[in-house]
Amino acid sequence: ESLLRLKKHQRDLCDGLTQLQEALSGIPLNSDAEKRLQDVQAKGRQCQEMLVERLNELDLFARRSANLSDSLYREVISSHMRPFEDGVNKFFRMVRDLAKNLGKQAKLELIGKSTQVDRDILEKLDAPLTHILRNSIDHGIEMPEDRIAAGKPPRGQIRLEAAHRSGMLSITISDDGRGIDLDKLRQKVVSKGFTSAEMAEKMSEAELMEFLFVPGFSTAAKVTEISGRGVGLDIALSMAQEVGGTVRAVSQPGKGMSFHFQLPLTLSVIRTLIVEISGEPYAFPLTRIDRILLVAKSQISTIESRHYFTLNGENIGLVSASRVLELAGANLKLDAIPIVVVGDRDSRYGLVVDKFLGERDLVVRPLDPRLGKVPNISAAALREDGSLVLIVDVADLVRSIDTLLASQDLSQIEQDGNDNEENPQKRVLVVDDSLTVREMERKLLENHGYHVEIAVNGMDGWNAVRSGQFDLVVTDVDMPRMTGIEFTSLMRQHPKLKSIPVVIVSYKDREEDRVKGLDAGANYYLTKSSFHDNTFIRAVRDLIGE
Numbered sequence: 007e008s009l010l011r012l013k014k015h016q017r018d019l020c021d022g023l024t025q026l027q028e029a030l031s032g033i034p035l036n037s038d039a040e041k042r043l044q045d046v047q048a049k050g051r052q053c054q055e056m057l058v059e060r061l062n063e064l065d066l067f068a069r070r071s072a073n074l075s076d077s078l079y080r081e082v083i084s085s086h087m088r089p090f091e092d093g094v095n096k097f098f099r100m101v102r103d104l105a106k107n108l109g110k111q112a113k114l115e116l117i118g119k120s121t122q123v124d125r126d127i128l129e130k131l132d133a134p135l136t137h138i139l140r141n142s143i144d145h146g147i148e149m150p151e152d153r154i155a156a157g158k159p160p161r162g163q164i165r166l167e168a169a170h171r172s173g174m175l176s177i178t179i180s181d182d183g184r185g186i187d188l189d190k191l192r193q194k195v196v197s198k199g200f201t202s203a204e205m206a207e208k209m210s211e212a213e214l215m216e217f218l219f220v221p222g223f224s225t226a227a228k229v230t231e232i233s234g235r236g237v238g239l240d241i242a243l244s245m246a247q248e249v250g251g252t253v254r255a256v257s258q259p260g261k262g263m264s265f266h267f268q269l270p271l272t273l274s275v276i277r278t279l280i281v282e283i284s285g286e287p288y289a290f291p292l293t294r295i296d297r298i299l300l301v302a303k304s305q306i307s308t309i310e311s312r313h314y315f316t317l318n319g320e321n322i323g324l325v326s327a328s329r330v331l332e333l334a335g336a337n338l339k340l341d342a343i344p345i346v347v348v349g350d351r352d353s354r355y356g357l358v359v360d361k362f363l364g365e366r367d368l369v370v371r372p373l374d375p376r377l378g379k380v381p382n383i384s385a386a387a388l389r390e391d392g393s394l395v396l397i398v399d400v401a402d403l404v405r406s407i408d409t410l411l412a413s414q415d416l417s418q419i420e421q422d423g424n425d426n427e428e429n430p431q432k433r434v435l436v437v438d439d440s441l442t443v444r445e446m447e448r449k450l451l452e453n454h455g456y457h458v459e460i461a462v463n464g465m466d467g468w469n470a471v472r473s474g475q476f477d478l479v480v481t482d483v484d485m486p487r488m489t490g491i492e493f494t495s496l497m498r499q500h501p502k503l504k505s506i507p508v509v510i511v512s513y514k515d516r517e518e519d520r521v522k523g524l525d526a527g528a529n530y531y532l533t534k535s536s537f538h539d540n541t542f543i544r545a546v547r548d549l550i551g552e
Contacts (some may be wrong), residue, residue, distance in 0.1 A: 007453035007483075014057075014229055020317070022050075027090060027450060037044075039089070041068045047539070053416075055319060065546045067093055068443065073240075076124060077471070081266065082274065082275065083271075083272055083274065083275060084122070086124050086125055086126070086272055086273075086274045087122040087123065087124060087125065087272070088123060088125045088128055089120050089121070089122065089123070089127070089488065090118055090119055090121040090122075090123050090168040091119035091120070092128065093123070093128035093129070093131065093132065094116065094119075094135065094166060097114055097135065097136075097139055097166065098114050098116075098515065100136070100139065101113075101114040101139060101142075101143060101164060102114075103145050104140060104143050104144075104163075105147070108143065108144065108339065109149065110129040110143065110147050110148075110149060110150065110162065111150055111160055111161035111162060112143055112147050112161065112162040112163075112164055113161055113162070113164065114139075114164045114165075114166060115163065115164065115166070116166050116167075116333055117165060117166070117167040117168070117169075117244075118167050118168040118169045119168075121168040121169055121170065121175075122170075123168065123175060124175075124270075124271065124273050124274065125273040126274075127249055127269055127271045127272075127273060127364065128268070129422045130245050130248070130249060131177065131245070131267075132347075133241055133245070134168070134241055134242035134245050134246075134253075134267075135177075135179065137239065137241060137242065138239070138242060138265050139164065139166075139179065139237075140182065142164055142179070142181045142263065143162075143164070144209055144261050144434075145184075146162075146181045146183035146184065146185075146262070147164070147173070147181060147182075148162070148164035148175060148184055148185040148190070150184060156260065158182065160369070160496060162181060162182060162183055163181065163182045164179070164180070164181045165178070165181070166178075166180070166182045167178055167180075171272065174251075174268050174269060174270065174271065174293075175251075175267075175268075175269040175270065175271050176266070176267070176268060176269075177266075177267035177269070178264060178265070178266050179264065179265045180263070180264035180265075181262050181263055181264075182261065182262040183262055183263060184259070184260060184262075185258050185259045185260060185261055185262055185263045186215075186218075186256050186257040186259065186263060186312075187258040187259055188211060188214060188257070188259065191214050191215075191217070191218075192207070192209070192214060194217075194223075197218050198223065200217060200220070210348065210387050212254070215254065215256070215257065216254075218239050218421070219237060219239045219240055219242065219243040219253070219255075220240065220316055221240040221353070222240075223240075227338070233427070235396060239255075242265070243266075246267055246268075246269065247379065247401060249269055249270060249273060249292040250270050250276070250291050250294055250529065251267060251268050251269035251293065252268045253265060253266065253267045253469065254266050255266075256423055258340065263369055269527050270291075273370065274369060274370060275367055275368065275369050275370070276291050276292075276367070276368055276370060276397075277292045277293075277365060277366075277367055277388050278290060278291055278292060278353045278365065278367075278368050278387075278397065279290070279292055279295060279298060279346070279362065279364075279365055280362075280363040280364055280365070280366050280389075280395065281327075281333060281344070281346065281359040281361065281362055281363060282359065282360040282361050282363055283327045283328055283333060283359050283360055284331075284358070284360065284453065286333070286334035286397055286449065286452075286453075287363060287389070287393070287395045288327075288347060288359075288395065288397075288398055289326070289366070289387060289395050289396065289397045289398065290348075290397075290398050290400065291397065291398075291400065292373075294400035294401070294402070295346060295347070295348060296347040296348060296349065296354060297544045298344070298345065298346050298347070298362065299345055299347070300318075300342035300343065300344055300345070301315045301342065301343050301345050301356070302341065302342050302343075303343065306324065307344070312324075315345075315354075315356060317347070320354070320357065321358045322347060322524055323355055323356065324345070324355075324356045324358055325355050325356065325357055325358065325407055325410075326358050327346075327357045327358055327359050328520075329381065329410075330403060330406050330407055330410065331382055331403075331453075332453060333453040334452075334453055334454075334455060337473055343358055343362060344358070344359050344360070344361050344362050345357065345358055345359070346359060347405065348400050348404060349404050350404075353404065353408065357403075362402075362414060365445055366389070366390075368387035368388075368389075368395070369387055369388070370385045370386075370387055370397065371385060371386045371387055371388070371442075372386075373385060373386060373442055373446075374440060374442045374446075376443075376513035377442075377443070380446070381402065381406065382398060382399055382402050382403045383396050383397065383398065383399055383402075384397050384398065384399035384402075385397045386442060386445070394441070394442075394445045396449070398482075416526075430475040430552070431455060431457040432455075432456050432457065432478065432550045433456070433457045433458075433474070433475060433476045433477050433478075434451050434456045434457065434458050434478045434479070434480060434546070435458075435459050435460075435467060435470055435474070435476045435479045435480070435484060436448055436451070436458055436459070436460055436480045436551075437461040437462075437463070437464065437466070437479065437480065437481040437485070437490065437493065438460070438462075438480075438482040438485070438511075439462055439463050439482065439484075439485045439486060440482070443482070443511075444460055444462075447511070448460065448541065450542065451480075451546070454543055454546075454547075454552070455552060456478075456546070459474065459476075462494060463485045463486050463487045463488065464481070464485045464486075464487055464489055464490060464493040465487040465488045465490025466487075467479070467493055468488060468493055468496060469489075471497065471503060471506070472500075472503070476506060477506070477550045478506065478507050478508075478509065478546060478547075478550050479506055479507070479508045479509070479513060479551055480495065480508075480509045481493055481494065481508065481509070481510055481511070482510075482511060482512060483510060483512040483514065483519065483523065484512070490510055490512070490523070491510075491523060491526045492526075494508050494510065494523070494527050494528050495526045495527065496525040497527065498526065498527035504527075507529045507550060508527060508528045508529055508530075508550040509528065509529060509530045509532065509542075509545055509546065510528040510530065510531045510532070510550070511532050511533070511542065512521040512531070512532075512533060513533065519531075529545075529549055
């Protein structure tokens with residue numbers, strides 16, 4: 007922005023000099039005025055030359071900074087990568103030994119062994135690949151005599167391939183065995199009670215194959231130590247969904263079976279869409295978004311008090327993101343509504359947000375484990391300006407929407423944000439040395455209508471509470487310079503501060519710590535797990551109201 011402003015100043019200077027020369031061109035000037043004009047023109051040219059020089063320096067600095075940033079980005083990514091073969095070399099022996107025990111012949115071929123894979127993803131792939139390879143040998147590869155009778159070589163071929171395609175990691179496991187008989191699979195689906203015979207007949211091959219990933223489902227005729235227990239493929243689906251990827255199965259009866267994983271290249275850096283919800287930024291992983299679009303109000307219809315829009319012939323229900331995330335509603339007056347479509351083929355929702363802020367690559371920062379599982383949030387990241395943005399757990403978000411719909415809690419969802427605030431905001435001071443916990447408490451309190459100020463340790467909090475007006479103090483226990491217990495004791499000894507309610511929020515749940523906190527004068531002693539069961543907010547409301 008500074009560079010653009012300087013360039014604008016340069017253009018304005020050039021335009022000003024040109025206009026001055028044009029304005030004075032037809033006016034006779036005496037020698038003194040002529041000299042002054044020449045001085046102005048000389049100084050103008052000098053300033054212009056200096057500006058050009060500075061602009062060139064800034065351009066060079068910007069290019070070098072971009073190159074350095076790109077280099078650091080590549081180093082961060084590469085530090086988390088390992089060759090694919092590092093995680094799968096053990097499968098050669100497993101395939102050989104298992105085939106021998108079953109009286110079969112099988113060879114594993116590894117393709118793309120040097121393909122770089124995120125080490126966390128490689129670790130998570132271990133169990134799914136193990137199950138798929140065991141299933142392939144057990145009821146994919148035929149006995150040697152059966153293979154010869156079918157015109158195949160006696161030894162079965164299993165291929166494990168890794169490659170980078172379209173910015174994703176592609177993992178394929180394929181064999182040249184018998185594949186899956188779709189008619190038998192259809193019968194199994196009906197016998198398990200998953201669908202009716204009539205519906206099963208109408209299902210496509212892809213729809214039928216999805217039942218292989220249902221927990222407890224197995225096509226094996228009998229249970230063995232190797233397969234038939236209904237364990238395995240549901241793990242593959244869970245793993246793929248956990249990292250923001252997909253997995254699908256393809257069968258060619260009599261020719262073989264294949265499984266295809268599409269996974270992100272890395273879990274450390276993800277490509278996201280940043281949106282604004284109730285005035286706060288949130289990041290949606292692009293791999294978990296169906297699409298984004300602006301929908302005109304004229305395209306929205308109402309069915310049974312719910313708002314919908316039509317997308318490719320399908321009615322997509324609209325849901326307020328602020329309502330699902332339990333945020334204060336934004337009173338927006340837009341001609342076109344920003345919508346993020348999430349979900350799967352069975353249930354898709356249009357999530358209404360305030361506005362789109364653009365795509366960003368974000369370095370993922372795990373949330374403090376003391377917080378437990380934060381509903382609808384998977385992680386956090388820092389933006390370019392140093393501000394924190396929460397990364398949405400889309401799968402959890404869809405489950406939350408399903409739950410709200412089932413409880414009829416979304417009936418008035420579109421009316422959010424129409425209430426005007428008549429009462430002044432209550433002021434809360436949050437004191438914690440953890441950035442993640444501070445931001446979590448701040449967002450939680452602000453989303454419930456409170457004004458929040460921050461202190462980074464006990465001494466900082468002591469200075470802040472004496473210089474400001476607060477209705478409530480929320481403090482951690484273990485902090486540098488002054489603990490939360492000491493901070494609370496000082497407040498209770500101060501004539502002007504002793505009446506301010508104090509809530510201690512600690513990751514410790516020991517009785518002696520609770521006693522110390524309450525003896526020091528705290529009104530509540532809570533653990534940080536209280537953030538996601540409303541205990542914390544109920545305590546705040548009990549002390550200072552809404």
